[in-house]
Amino acid sequence: AEDTSGNIKTVVVYVYVTEPSLNVTVNLTAPSEVELTEDNGTVTTTSTEIKFYANASGKVNIIINASTNISLLEPNISNENFYSNASYYGLVGLNKFIKIDVSGAVNETNNVSWVVIKIHYTYPGDLDRNGDGDANDVGDINENDLVLMRYCPATQTWQPVRGSSITCGNDTIQIYTPSTVNTSQHYVWVNVSHFSVYGLGGSIIQAQTPSSVSSSGGEYQPKVTILANNIDLSLAKEFISYLEQNGIKVYITDKNNFSIYNEKSYVIILGGHEAYEGIGEIVSNIMTEEERNNVKQGKMMIKKRDIYRSGQVVYILAGKDREATAQVWKENKEEIMKVIKYNWG
Incomplete structure (x- = not known):
């Protein structure tokens, strides 16, 4: 999809993000707000949305890769690596990963003000760990505790997108809105300062003593x-x-x-x-x-x-x-x- 009208500030490109890749080119006039979202109500195992605001003019190439296998997005990372990092924070993985690459006129270091990232999940399917058709049992994943985790290449670790910022090597990623769950439309979203690789995690419902x-x-x-x-x-x-x-x-x-x-x-x-x-x-x-x-x-x-x-x-x-x-x-x-x-x- 390509927006060729130079005087439109908001570019909305409706897409359906499925494996393995989406490649979109948009023509921006600064400042511009770009939104890539699904084109119908169906949610697949890897559907996602992004939206960002850039003070940039010119063509921008946006590539979103989505997969249930992180190795297809980053060959040097495995799902097991994600599980291990998630467990440090009391979380488990949901096998939903996205990688966002933006090139051309947009540079996240200089002219991107913010990035909104959403990852959808199915309810109760993705959260139902015992297969009984609901997500309310001990051992199921707690919907309210779902969280996006960002991959840090500098340390080769995953970090929950929580608090006001996270540190990756020498970079500080500002968090304008930490991981937030929309339980009615079943997605988790964040507003941050950087693109990257993201995965979805959650906590297990524990038995009460x-x-x-x-x-x-x-x-x-x-x-x-x-x-x-x-x-x-x-x-x-x-x-x-x-x-x-x-x-x-x-x-x-x-x-x-x-x-x-x-x-x-x-x-x-x-x-x-x-x-x-x-x-x-x-x-x-x-x-x-x-x-x-x-x-x-x-x-x-x-x-x-x-x-x-x-x-x-x-x-x-x-x-x-x-x-x-x-x-x-x-x-x-x-x-x-x-x-x-x-x-x-």
């Missing part, structure tokens, strides 16, 4: 928040699995969302005052100069109390590099697990 139904029973539930950058997190798979296998609920967070999770009774921070992706900024505020010097020279486990709330225990597991940081949790994982599991404080 007596202690989770009512907090008045007083039964202790071991929980811990882990704050880390993508590199340290990718090296901590064994540590996270070890905690979960011992009955500890693990919440994974980054700098942007730390304030949501920093009041848990137990917090583990992976990395020291020089850690990437903003972790170092947080840690610097609670480390002494002596502790910083010790970490810079080698590695250490630091145990702090009452940092973000009264009665709280915060572990800083840090080393002079990523391997040293990983070595700290390997050497101390059993002690940390027991303290959290049995609430020894």
